Every structure is written in C-alpha cells, then in structure tokens.
Amino acid sequence: MTRNEVRNCSRHALLGKAIRALLLSTMLAAPVVSAGADEIKPLRLCADPTNLPFSSDDPGKPGLYLEIGQAVAQKLGRPVSTTWYKSYFGKRTVRETLLSKQCDAMVGLPLVDDFMGPAVIFSKPIAHEGYALIGAKDRKLTGIDDLRGLRVAVQYQSTPQNLLALRDEIRKVTVLSPDEGMTALEQGKVDVAFIWAPVAGWLNKTAYNDKYQLVPTEGAGLLWETAIGFAKASGALRDEVDGVLPSLQSDISALFAKYGVPNGAAIKFGQANQAAQAKEPVTVGQVTSDKPVQTAAAGGGDVKAGRELFNGTCAHCHGPDAVQAERKIDLRLLKKRYADDMESTYWKTVHDGRPAKGMPAWKDVYSDDELKNVYSYLLTVQGASD
Structure with a gap:
C-alpha cells in the first residue's frame, strides 16, 4: 500500500x-x-396541613379537599404538589398562596359573590356546606319549633346564634367551636348542638362512633355552595377542571361520606324567625354594628360596592368595616395621618403595595374603578376611631 x-x-x-x-x-x-x-406540570394545591376533615399532611388521612384535588389532577393526567399554609388566617391565606401564584387551585372556597371580589374565580359547585343540628338519633329535629324548651349549643357570633337570639323559649349555650359544641353534647350540658356541620360530622364519625344524627339546615347564612377557587388569570385551568368535574361527582360524594361531612338534603330553617332577623344588627366578620350601610357616592365612587370589596379582601388585615385596634394599620386614621395627601397616598399604596410591610400591589388585581369604590368607602369611616 x-x-x-x-x-x-x-x-x-x-x-x-x-x-x-x-x-x-x-x-x-x-x-x-x-x-x-x-x-407534565403538577397541579399545585393550596391546603392546610392540620385542618381535618378538610386537609392534612398525614398521607394516611389527607382530608376531603385534598383528596378531591387529587382526584381532579388524576382526571387531568397531572401529578399533584401541595403548598401548605394555615387556613385560620382566612382570606389572608388566599392572598398569600393562590393570589401570590404559590399554588394553582384551592378546593372548598365558598361560592359567594363577595368572596375576594373578582380576584378569585370559581369552578362549578362541588358541594353544599353549612350548619347542622346535631342530637341523639331518636330526637325529632325537623325545624326550629323542635328546639323549644331545649338547651342548644350555638357558636359565638354565628348565624345560628343570631337566628335563635330572640327565641326565649330556647336556652342558648354559647360555645367557641364545633369541638366545644360536640363536647357539651356528649357531656349532657346541652340537648342539641347547632354548629358547623363539616367539623361536627368528622368528630361524630371519628370521636363519637356515629352516635349522633346530623341534620343539615338551609336558610340565609346557613348553607352555601362550595367550589374550587383559582386566581382570575387561570381561566383556562378552571375550564379544564370544569370539564372533568361532572365525571367525578360520585367520587366526591363518596369522599364526603368517608370524612363524615354531610352533603345531603337540608331542612328549611329560619323562616319562623323573620321578625327576629329583621331586628338583628348587621354582622360583618367578627364585628357587629347597628350602623346603617351608607350607599351614597363619596369621593367619586360607589360606597356600598367599596365596602363589600373592602370586607371581602382587606378586612383580614385592616379589620371588618375597617375596625382595627392596631393603630398603624387602622385605616380610619388615614385623614388624620395624611391630611390633604390622603388620596395620593392611598393610590400609591394600593397600586404599588408595600411589600416590606406585607401589603401587596393591587393594580393588577382590581380596576381603578373598583379601587376608587374602596377609597370612597374609606372616606366614610375617617375619624371613627378617634
């Protein structure tokens, strides 16, 4: 070669x-x-790690809402991840998880018009939740008249407490939680408990061996639909979820039964007490006020709409109806604090936020017209804490 x-x-x-x-x-x-x-991106669920029967970080008892979310994710062909956050912060929890893009969906939000304004959008309803009458299985519980002469446990500042307020023939025993109401029933201190049904049902199943009957009630403030909540920018995901929910209804019903949460027919309740309800003060969150709601325009906006938006979004930090004992976040002092700069300070704060102090920017969540309504409402409460 x-x-x-x-x-x-x-x-x-x-x-x-x-x-x-x-x-x-x-x-x-x-x-x-x-x-x-x-x-495939996971479906990120917002959940409380210690809130049975709704959710738990215990894999053996994940909770009703978490299991519903897992069933939805499976239908969508997506894995699941969980963002844990304590739910006793109420609407602040929604703001700091769902609205802060820490998760995609929150199961079990109340499907009501004034919940977090337009910032949260909802799936189709998944269930009904509310208050129930709990008593011995042989006791007749078909309406308010069956409670005459009985000792009835009612939760503090709840609809049942207001509903029975003027019924002198019913002895009300105030409790602070469903757990306390069930304990009072078990100890013979009350004859019936009129309390939050999901927790009562879970306790009846797990702690009292299904000893008691639970009768869901229906009426103003007693029963409402629940759904899966999403941030308003997640309309496409919401539509995907809506597409699979009909095929999951039997599974969801089975999960409610598994956790002892009533989801059946409710008895009409409260119609007999219309006169008493008409005399009751207006209750917003944990604050009771006899003051009429102002509806006239102020500051160029709709005061009534501003109050509804404020109580739906801002009240968890600044107090229902802006009633707040902590002066640095008491919005009734804005005029006193900023004088002629009150309006410009308001707009800068709600547009840009104060992240270092936990105040988010709302300019991408609400329109300026909606924020103007809130400002108009705040004008009506200035000086109320002086």
Missing part, C-alpha cells in the same frame, strides 16, 4: 470516528430534549 493510500485510509477512519461520535452524542441528547418537551 502506497503512502497516499495509507493517508486516505487514515482520513476515512478519522471521518468514520467523527461521524460515529456525532451520532452517539445526538442519540444521548435526544431523550433529554424529549423529556423536557413532554414534562
């Missing part, structure tokens, strides 16, 4: 090695690209 032939063979050998190396590197890289393209 000549020297030129040797050179040509060497060139061919090197070229062959280069081609094989290129093919090998392409084969190795291909699965990585494919995996990235086909990766």
Whole structure:
C-alpha cells in the first residue's frame, strides 16, 4: 500500500470516528430534549396541613379537599404538589398562596359573590356546606319549633346564634367551636348542638362512633355552595377542571361520606324567625354594628360596592368595616395621618403595595374603578376611631 493510500485510509477512519461520535452524542441528547418537551406540570394545591376533615399532611388521612384535588389532577393526567399554609388566617391565606401564584387551585372556597371580589374565580359547585343540628338519633329535629324548651349549643357570633337570639323559649349555650359544641353534647350540658356541620360530622364519625344524627339546615347564612377557587388569570385551568368535574361527582360524594361531612338534603330553617332577623344588627366578620350601610357616592365612587370589596379582601388585615385596634394599620386614621395627601397616598399604596410591610400591589388585581369604590368607602369611616 502506497503512502497516499495509507493517508486516505487514515482520513476515512478519522471521518468514520467523527461521524460515529456525532451520532452517539445526538442519540444521548435526544431523550433529554424529549423529556423536557413532554414534562407534565403538577397541579399545585393550596391546603392546610392540620385542618381535618378538610386537609392534612398525614398521607394516611389527607382530608376531603385534598383528596378531591387529587382526584381532579388524576382526571387531568397531572401529578399533584401541595403548598401548605394555615387556613385560620382566612382570606389572608388566599392572598398569600393562590393570589401570590404559590399554588394553582384551592378546593372548598365558598361560592359567594363577595368572596375576594373578582380576584378569585370559581369552578362549578362541588358541594353544599353549612350548619347542622346535631342530637341523639331518636330526637325529632325537623325545624326550629323542635328546639323549644331545649338547651342548644350555638357558636359565638354565628348565624345560628343570631337566628335563635330572640327565641326565649330556647336556652342558648354559647360555645367557641364545633369541638366545644360536640363536647357539651356528649357531656349532657346541652340537648342539641347547632354548629358547623363539616367539623361536627368528622368528630361524630371519628370521636363519637356515629352516635349522633346530623341534620343539615338551609336558610340565609346557613348553607352555601362550595367550589374550587383559582386566581382570575387561570381561566383556562378552571375550564379544564370544569370539564372533568361532572365525571367525578360520585367520587366526591363518596369522599364526603368517608370524612363524615354531610352533603345531603337540608331542612328549611329560619323562616319562623323573620321578625327576629329583621331586628338583628348587621354582622360583618367578627364585628357587629347597628350602623346603617351608607350607599351614597363619596369621593367619586360607589360606597356600598367599596365596602363589600373592602370586607371581602382587606378586612383580614385592616379589620371588618375597617375596625382595627392596631393603630398603624387602622385605616380610619388615614385623614388624620395624611391630611390633604390622603388620596395620593392611598393610590400609591394600593397600586404599588408595600411589600416590606406585607401589603401587596393591587393594580393588577382590581380596576381603578373598583379601587376608587374602596377609597370612597374609606372616606366614610375617617375619624371613627378617634
């Protein structure tokens, strides 16, 4: 073989090695690209780690809402991840998880018009939740008249407490929680408990061996629909979830039964007490006020709409109806604090927020017209704490 032939063979050998190396590197890289393209994002659920029967970080007892979320994710063909946050912060929990894009969906939010304003959108209803009468299984519990002469446990500042307020023939025993109401029933201190049904049902199943009957009640402030909540920018995900919910209804009903939460027919309740209800003060959150709601425009906005939006979104930090004992976040002092700069300070704060102090920016959540309504409402409460 000549020297030129040797050179040509060497060139061919090197070229062959280069081609094989290129093919090998392409084969190795291909699965990585494919995996990235086909990766399925998890459905991120907001949940409380210690809030049975609704949710728990115990894999053996994940809770009603978490299991519903898992069933939805399975239908969508998506894995699940969980963002844990204590739910006793109420609407602040929604703001700091769902509205802060820490999670995608929150199961079990009340499907009511004034819940977090337009910032939260909802799926189709998944169930009904509310208050129930709990008593011995042989006791007749078909309406308010069956409570005459009985001792009835009612939760502090709840609809049942207001409903029975003027019924002198019913002895009311105030309790602070469903747990306390069930304990009073078990200890014979009351004859009936008129308390929050989901927790009462869970306790009846797990702590009292289904000893008591639970009768869901229906009436103003007693029963409402619940749904899955999403941030308003997640309309496409909401529509996906709505598409699979009808096929999950039997599974959801089974989960309610599993956790002892009543989800059946409710008795009409409260109609007999219309006169008493008409005399009751207006209750917002934990604050009771006899003061009429102002509806006239102030500051160019709708005061009534502003109050509803304020109590739905801002009240968890600044207090229902802006009643707040902590002066630095008492919005009834804005005029006193900022004088002629009150309006400009308000707009800068709600538009840009004060992240270092826990105040989010609302300009991408609410329109300026909606924020103007809130400002108009705040004008009506200035000086109320002086």
